[in-house]
Amino acid sequence: MSDISEVIKNLWGKYQDAVDDLTEFVKDSTESLDERVAQYTEIRCYLCRVKAGEVAEPPRRPGESVHTVTTDEKGLDRFIKGADNLLAAYERHSSMLLEMAFIYLVSIYDAYIQDVFGAVLLRKPEALRSKKQLTYEKILELQESGRLLDYLVEREVHELSYRSVRDQVNYYRDKFKIDLEASGVPIEHLVEINGIRNLLMHNKGVINHVFISLVPESNAFIGHRFIISNSYWLEIVEALNRIAAYARDAIIEKFGGA
Numbered sequence: 001m002s003d004i005s006e007v008i009k010n011l012w013g014k015y016q017d018a019v020d021d022l023t024e025f026v027k028d029s030t031e032s033l034d035e036r037v038a039q040y041t042e043i044r045c046y047l048c049r050v051k052a053g054e055v056a057e058p059p060r061r062p063g064e065s066v067h068t069v070t071t072d073e074k075g076l077d078r079f080i081k082g083a084d085n086l087l088a089a090y091e092r093h094s095s096m097l098l099e100m101a102f103i104y105l106v107s108i109y110d111a112y113i114q115d116v117f118g119a120v121l122l123r124k125p126e127a128l129r130s131k132k133q134l135t136y137e138k139i140l141e142l143q144e145s146g147r148l149l150d151y152l153v154e155r156e157v158h159e160l161s162y163r164s165v166r167d168q169v170n171y172y173r174d175k176f177k178i179d180l181e182a183s184g185v186p187i188e189h190l191v192e193i194n195g196i197r198n199l200l201m202h203n204k205g206v207i208n209h210v211f212i213s214l215v216p217e218s219n220a221f222i223g224h225r226f227i228i229s230n231s232y233w234l235e236i237v238e239a240l241n242r243i244a245a246y247a248r249d250a251i252i253e254k255f256g257g258a
Contacts, residue, residue, distance in 0.1 A: 005256040007119045012248045015112040019105065023237055026101045030094065030230065037090050044083035051076045098228040099200050102236065106197040109240040113168075114157045116247055120176060120255055121153045165191045178254065183246035185239045191215060193236055196226055 042059040049056040051073065071079070160168055169187050173179045181187050192215045199205050205227075207220045220226060 003256075004119060004123050005252045008116055008248055008251050011112060011115050011119065012244070015108065015244055018108045019237065019241065022101060022105060022108070026097060026233065029097050033090050033094050033097070037087060040083050040086050040090075044080060044087070047076055047080050047083065051080070095227065098230065098233050099205065102228050102233060103197055103200055105237065105240065106193060109244060110161065112244055113247060114161060116251055117172060117176065118153050118157045120251060121156060122149060123255065124176075125149055125152070165194045176251075176254070178247065178250045180243055180247065182250075183243045185243050188215070188217065189239060190243070192218065193239070196228075199226055200228075 039059075046056050046059050160171060163171070166187060169180050169190070180190070195211045195214045196205075199207065199211055205225045207222050207224050207226060209222060211220070212218065212222060
């Protein structure tokens with residue numbers, strides 16, 4: 001079995017690559033959307049000036065030629081409405097992008113945390129001691145395949161993933177003496193992040209009583225939709241990276257010689 005330090009460093013590298021790819025994708029996509037918004041905002045302003053009877057130079061990109069179109073006021077209204085529809089669509093697309101990225105980011109983090117602590121369990125199986133039971137048939141099957149310990153760790157990690165964030169943090173502290181709050185990110189913030197992910201996945205981002213009960217200090221109102229701003233997105237990337245890096249360092253320091 002490979003050294004746990006190398007395993008954790010390898011998992012950290014994969015986590016970093018996944019987060020870097022995601023953040024770069026969001027950055028590139030956001031810039032592309034911003035360019036389109038600027039382009040159609042300029043077009044709309046031009047159309048409104050023409051409708052008002054002003055003499056205006058049509059917007060163009062370097063190297064683009066201008067095609068003359070003759071229309072009446074109703075035609076201009078249709079063009080302006082078309083620009084409005086496109087701008088509204090780009091605004092929705094921007095929100096959708098950040099919401100999907102947020103969900104995926106939290107999934108990357110969850111998988112990483114489960115993997116690194118699962119790696120510890122494989123090397124410290126005594127932490128698995130509990131009153132949970134297996135049938136003789138299952139034990140024999142797993143022994144024959146040499147997967148008994150792997151199965152027990154997978155089951156433990158899988159069951160833990162369905163518990164609350166607070167329960168998970170307490171589990172890591174009780175089992176491994178590693179307190180994720182020592183990363184500098186309060187558990188309340190991690191609960192909020194997970195709660196928002198669940199709102200986006202299961203309630204279209206609309207604040208409900210479940211979220212308020214989990215995050216009572218939130219300023220959100222029931223029935224309002226939680227909007228992921230670009231600044232909040234960057235804040236969450238930084239917070240989850242801090243916890244992930246702390247888990248890496250704490251595990252290597254505590255179990256690196258295992």
